[in-house]
Amino acid sequence: MVHPVPSALSAMAEALRNHPSIRSKLGIADATRALGLRAESTGRIGDDAAALPNGAGWDLVAGEGFIPAFVADDPWFAGWCAVMVNLSDIAAMGGRATALVDQVWAPDVDTAAPVLQGLKDASAAYGVPLVGGHTNLAAPSIGLATSVFGKATALITSFDAQPGDLLIAAVDHRGAYRNFDNFCAALDAPADRLRGDLDLLPTLAEDGLVAAGKDISQGGIAGTALMLAECSGVGIEIDIDAVTPPPGVPIDRWLRSFPSFGFLLSVAPDQANDITARFAARGIEASAIGRITEGSAVTLTRAGETALFWDHAATPYLGLGGQSDA
Template sequence: MTVATIASELAAHPSILGKLDISGATRALGLTGASVGQPGDDAAALPRPEGGWDLFAAEAFIPAFVADDPWFAGWCGVMVNLSDIAAMGGRAVAITDMLWAPDAAAAAPVLEGMLAASQAYGVPIVGGHTNLRAPALNLSVAVTGRAQALISSFAARPGDLLIAAIDLRGAWRPRFDNWFAAADAPAARLRGDLALLAELAEAGLVRAGKDISQGGIAGTSLMLGECSGCGFEIDLDRLPMPPVTDVARWLRAFPSFGFLLSVSPSAANEVCARFADRGLAASVIGHATSGTAIDLVQGDARATFWDWQARPYLALGRGQPVQEAHHA
């Protein structure tokens, strides 16, 4: 598959286009990138009087995904929220869940998945909402956390190096583009891996980044670039990825542990080494540019995946007339 074909297929894929739905809700709520908590980041960051930040994030899940793989959906309800907190340089404090199901039997595997993840990551579920008389299975989960130093979606700068850090010790879940690397991992490893993001932020090694979420490396780099007012060039030959994996699928995949970090060139080697020390794959996959496009390159071939100035994605970048906000 050519680079141009990969770029065009990604730009038309539902996992990328789904983020465009955000604008309706944010317009109705009157939210902008200047609203309290700076919507557009992986979690709302609220300054604490004594220093640091309170963090708050929430996720809702595609009903078809919850119905197809309810235990894994429950696990993901916890996991992706904890990833959002880590992506901000924070540590999670507590989780609440909102669950709708036709009956207790339908709800059971979702609750089992949430409980398993809560115990594995050591973050308690402290309450929520349950309805066992709903017409279908639906799930939403929220999390609180705290940070002493922030990793921001708005802080990447031209000249930064773009690092992808991903746990490759996993396998694909059926049907959807989900790479699950936490199934058999010891709890101590899972907790230590997430804690590394806060350690990097507090050491001043990382100032900008996002967790790799729905939309994969491609969509996440687009959100990071647009929020920061820059572009990215991504070298497909430098992606850390499992063997015998289709590049196009990997660029849109949702890994259970994955982050894109925009760092100064002087910090890149140490950042990659700290992930490697924990058995996590991390490599420089490109760099931030002064443009507005996410360009994919492979050898001499080059293609633009998306230009956020020509086609706004979240419309939350620095200096933009903001009309949309993103519940990351």
């Protein structure tokens, strides 16, 4: 029997679907199921941060834990990332971070030192204080987790992407890969630029231009688009020819990369030019890379060809018990 040779686009979709950085998010469903959490639970599980109404807006809470091998391999950068990714989660919700707490485990103070220095350096650069946490310097191995608190007066959520919206990717290309598929554009940036870039997101929310989106996290553009689609109960079509990686970066790697500054935004077509212009004014690459559709399929398109990346109705990704699990 002769089997047809898959097209390059279909092969790319399959490779992304099976990549560890994409599939690692499947563990979220196991945790939420064990905790009895669903999309409608307090804090709206599936968002980048929990949004808790406070009468004048929302208090925001989020947290990150780090793979021990990553912390051991590059401890200063792990400390920096512990601050950076948490602040990105708050910005992705349309918020501004107010404080961080850390949890550090290490066999001794010397092992912990570069992690703590990375935390300190990033806290100073972004202007968000570390206000406490938990430290154990008699642990058998190194470990790191952080939590962040913030506030918002207008929200960007994972649950409000609408069919007919354009999908905008806003990513800072002024960097390089640090390790794995982590693309870092933060380490050489001046502090005022880091702070101003993050403030773009709450400003867009407050100006009524953006109500739906996500921080591009582990899993990259492809995995984050899938999470946004499942939370909102929609499909997403990604136009591969519209995705612009930094020079020399293959498109398949860029679609799974974890950038230090990267967001997917679902926006009304008549607002797209205003939004991309605001990012461009700060030197950030931002353009429409696809559209929000009816249904549950996240697809890749190129030159008239379409390949299925994931159907969250057939195979839930986050498994939050929303529309896609019906």
